[in-house]
Amino acid sequence: MNKTVNNRAWWLVLPVFAMVAFNALIPLITVVNYSVQETFGNNEFFWSGTTWFKQLLHDDQFIDSLQRQIIFTATVLVIQIPLGLVIALCMPRSGPWVSVCLVLMSLPLLVPWNVVGSMWNIMALPDIGLLGKGLNALGIPFNYTRQPVSAWFTVILMDVWHWTSLVVLLCYAGLVSIPDAYYQAARVDGAGPWAVFRYIQLPKLKHVLTIAILLRFMDSFMIYTEVIVLTGGGPGSTTKFLSIDLVQKALGGFDLGPAAAMSIVYFLIILLLSWLFYTLMMRSEAK
Amino acid sequence: MKKRYLVPIVYIIFLMLPIYWLLNMSFKTTNEILGGFTAFPREFTLDSYRTILTDPTWYMAYVHSLIYVCINTVLSVSVALPAAYAFSRYRFLGDKHLFFWLLSNRMAPPAVFVLPFVQLYSSVGLFDTHLAVALAHTLFNIPLAVWILEGFMSGVPKELDETAYVDGYSFPAFFIKIFLPTISAGIGVAAFFCFMFSWVEMLLAKNLTSVAAKPIVAAMTKTASASGYELGLLAAAGVLTLIPGAIVIYFVRNYIAKGFALGRV
Numbered sequence: 001m002n003k004t005v006n007n008r009a010w011w012l013v014l015p016v017f018a019m020v021a022f023n024a025l026i027p028l029i030t031v032v033n034y035s036v037q038e039t040f041g042n043n044e045f046f047w048s049g050t051t052w053f054k055q056l057l058h059d060d061q062f063i064d065s066l067q068r069q070i071i072f073t074a075t076v077l078v079i080q081i082p083l084g085l086v087i088a089l090c091m092p093r094s095g096p097w098v099s100v101c102l103v104l105m106s107l108p109l110l111v112p113w114n115v116v117g118s119m120w121n122i123m124a125l126p127d128i129g130l131l132g133k134g135l136n137a138l139g140i141p142f143n144y145t146r147q148p149v150s151a152w153f154t155v156i157l158m159d160v161w162h163w164t165s166l167v168v169l170l171c172y173a174g175l176v177s178i179p180d181a182y183y184q185a186a187r188v189d190g191a192g193p194w195a196v197f198r199y200i201q202l203p204k205l206k207h208v209l210t211i212a213i214l215l216r217f218m219d220s221f222m223i224y225t226e227v228i229v230l231t232g233g234g235p236g237s238t239t240k241f242l243s244i245d246l247v248q249k250a251l252g253g254f255d256l257g258p259a260a261a262m263s264i265v266y267f268l269i270i271l272l273l274s275w276l277f278y279t280l281m282m283r284s285e286a287k
Numbered sequence: 288m289k290k291r292y293l294v295p296i297v298y299i300i301f302l303m304l305p306i307y308w309l310l311n312m313s314f315k316t317t318n319e320i321l322g323g324f325t326a327f328p329r330e331f332t333l334d335s336y337r338t339i340l341t342d343p344t345w346y347m348a349y350v351h352s353l354i355y356v357c358i359n360t361v362l363s364v365s366v367a368l369p370a371a372y373a374f375s376r377y378r379f380l381g382d383k384h385l386f387f388w389l390l391s392n393r394m395a396p397p398a399v400f401v402l403p404f405v406q407l408y409s410s411v412g413l414f415d416t417h418l419a420v421a422l423a424h425t426l427f428n429i430p431l432a433v434w435i436l437e438g439f440m441s442g443v444p445k446e447l448d449e450t451a452y453v454d455g456y457s458f459p460a461f462f463i464k465i466f467l468p469t470i471s472a473g474i475g476v477a478a479f480f481c482f483m484f485s486w487v488e489m490l491l492a493k494n495l496t497s498v499a500a501k502p503i504v505a506a507m508t509k510t511a512s513a514s515g516y517e518l519g520l521l522a523a524a525g526v527l528t529l530i531p532g533a534i535v536i537y538f539v540r541n542y543i544a545k546g547f548a549l550g551r552v
Contacts, residue, residue: 003378012373013385015366016429023426024392027403090294103540104299107306110532112487114504115525119305122312122518130308133324161302168298169543222396225489229508243398243490250402251494263399274394278387 034260052261062262064237065245072241073220076159080216081209083160084167089197091172102172105165117229120158124230131157144231148238151231155239158226163219167212174208175201207281214277221270242266306529312522320518335523348506349527351417352486355502358421360481363428364474371436372462376445389430397490400426405494419495420502424488428481435480439473472542479539486531503528
């Protein structure tokens with residue numbers, strides 16, 4: 001759509017701008033402020049320059065949780081995106097079952113995040129949970145409060161349960177928007193199912209897949225509630241992701257300076273990667 | 288039936304398993320839960336639900352949650368409407384930068400904002416009020432609402448606006464009488480997503496409240512740790528949080544995918 005240039009449109013944006021500025025700018029200024037100062041209580045602050053940032057680069061705890069975070073996000077993306085795509089491809093395109101599928105699949109998305117944690121907590125209890133008891137009965141030793149492997153397995157399974165539907169919904173919406181003429185043309189050319197997928201469906205889904213990856217990247221990179229309820233970051237600190245680490249530093253230890261420095265680095269990583277995706281997406285939309 | 292339908296069927300069964308287990312637990316007595324593994328409640332009991340629905344600290348927590356979720360939804364959608372219109376119709380100084388800046392707040396980890404928010408809302412005297420949580424959640428809900436509504440509005444041809452102005456409508460009259468009804472589906476979807484993301488969020492809601500506005504998500508974590516392990520109660524409270532979601536999802540079932548694609552499919 002060609003838009004008219006009109007600077008008075010700012011008046012329409014002003015309420016949003018004011019509210020988001022209040023919510024975003026003041027806290028960000030606070031965080032930046034803390035990140036360059038040292039405090040010993042009593043509201044006395046001293047300039048400390050880049051000390052906290054330098055310390056952060058050598059902070060093993062931060063580097064470990066960053067590594068765990070990257071492994072977690074990568075695993076989750078690798079599982080959820082193809083799985084969601086396959087499920088969307090297999091779903092019926094019309095008929096009464098479509099609504100049933102969509103409603104049932106959306107259900108996990110509306111469960112409060114702490115309830116997701118509790119749910120899987122109850123599900124995975126080694127002695128009385130369906131998953132834990134089931135795995136143990138099969139002869140697989142499973143105890144998510146003791147074994148790191150079990151804990152990781154449960155956390156990833158929980159995230160697959162929670163968010164794969166998002167990918168399914170997006171891909172499904174993309175699939176039904178492909179005009180029938182494309183499939184007819186493919187049939188005339190004698191294209192097999194793989195060719196239809198590779199040359200018609202996949203290119204048409206590029207846009208929704210970008211959105212899916214963007215959303216899943218952002219949200220899995222800031223996962224907190226589900227994991228804190230399920231494992232509390234344990235056993236030890238094997239499932240302690242970035243947000244858990246940060247909240248412990250900021251609210252638990254009241255290490256304002258280091259926590260603030262970490263907040264800024266954390267936010268910048270997400271911002272940078274999201275900006276990359278966003279630019280790619282807008283470019284594909286412009287085409 | 289086609290063979291490929293097996294895939295969604297198996298997936299849906301997988302989705303339902305934890306929900307079945309939660310329901311199962313919520314109808315058991317504490318003794319039975321701790322006694323061992325049972326696939327169905329042997330002594331069916333509604334005690335857990337009775338406790339929640341008769342104890343004000345429990346049921347008021349649901350009310351508190353619903354209050355701030357509703358305030359947040361109304362607030363987010365109503366300020367997002369004019370802004371989304373501006374983004375979909377006009378070019379203005381700094382529009383692209385502003386749009387990305389708004390989105391960047393949807394990308395911000397709530398963990399980064401917890402501490403500054405607690406200080407900010409305490410200093411303006413809003414700590415432990417519904418308004419504080421509602422306002423805090425606008426941080427990610429306003430950008431989301433703007434993005435979804437902009438997608439829907441861009442689908443409305445510009446001729447609609449021009450014809451209305453020729454017919455002598457002023458901007459506010461056109462916007463309220465003609466434009467809003469045209470994009471009512473978009474408004475519904477935006478409201479649904481604001482409702483959803485405010486309803487499921489815990490970190491900010493928990494830390495911005497203590498007693499007077501304690502939401503259900505905080506009540507659940509506190510009970511779980513305070514009174515040992517009352518799994519039945521926890522499960523029943525969890526089941527009750529599923530109900531509002533299940534209700535609203537029914538109304539937007541045909542638009543939900545379009546909403547997740549931010550109005551861009």
